[in-house]
Amino acid sequence: MSPRIEADAVVLDIEGTTSATGFVVDVLYPYSRSRFAALLTERAGEPEVARAMAGVRELTGEPDADAVRIEKTLNAWLDEDRKAAPLKTLQGLVWSEGFARGDLVAHFYADVVPALRAWHAAGVRLYVYSSGSVAAQRAWFSSAPEGDLLPLVSGLYDTENAGPKQEPESYRRIAAATGVPADRLLFLSDRPGELDAARAAGWRTVGVRRPGEPYYEQGAGGHAQAGTFDEITVVRRGT
Ligand SMILES: CSCCC(=O)C(=O)COP(=O)(O)O
Numbered sequence: 001m002s003p004r005i006e007a008d009a010v011v012l013d014i015e016g017t018t019s020a021t022g023f024v025v026d027v028l029y030p031y032s033r034s035r036f037a038a039l040l041t042e043r044a045g046e047p048e049v050a051r052a053m054a055g056v057r058e059l060t061g062e063p064d065a066d067a068v069r070i071e072k073t074l075n076a077w078l079d080e081d082r083k084a085a086p087l088k089t090l091q092g093l094v095w096s097e098g099f100a101r102g103d104l105v106a107h108f109y110a111d112v113v114p115a116l117r118a119w120h121a122a123g124v125r126l127y128v129y130s131s132g133s134v135a136a137q138r139a140w141f142s143s144a145p146e147g148d149l150l151p152l153v154s155g156l157y158d159t160e161n162a163g164p165k166q167e168p169e170s171y172r173r174i175a176a177a178t179g180v181p182a183d184r185l186l187f188l189s190d191r192p193g194e195l196d197a198a199r200a201a202g203w204r205t206v207g208v209r210r211p212g213e214p215y216y217e218q219g220a221g222g223h224a225q226a227g228t229f230d231e232i233t234v235v236r237r238g239t
């Protein structure tokens, strides 16, 4: 516990790490579930919606799936919290409109925002890498009850622009995009499989283990670990 890590940038997972899985599953998922039918029927002509619908058909091997069938698939994926890219795209669309309307407000664990502000003030760059789409991440960080956190964040990565979270190549892609050397990047996540992939790409890692989160019992799989962000000390080069 209380890891001290030398790093120039921190990359944040969201669900289970900055924010409670329970909030995502109990608040955000029902919100998207209740709006999929209208999205898939009334807005199927919009390029992003059309691309996501094509993505669902491809992933399920059902080229003729209509809106009703696709909605069923999306809801089944929601039930199993499957991080399928077309689902995340459609959720991102629905959620960003919900945040803009004021229907939704983001949630961060109490220790997170003070730590993000302190790291940012100390010159540590902050990035997000989540299965939630970039659109969803942008809405999430700009709609925190603590204020707009987006100015603290230097870049947003998801499974579309970086790749799957359990593959080292995705972390190499992010390192290249940020220009930060791999061994100066610190990844914070609740999932050992993601931490393993980041470590295989040469990153520093800390497993965030919060009681009640789905991966809590699994442990951190040999990674440094912390129960809250304020236990983590980030030391920049030359400081
Ligand atoms: C505001 S992003 C919503 C959370 C979400 O849908 C998700 O899949 C988060 O997964 P993560 O990779 O951050 O654990």
Ligand SMILES: [Mg+2]
Binding pocket: 013, 014, 015, 016, 017, 189, 190, 191
């Ligand atoms: Mg997570």
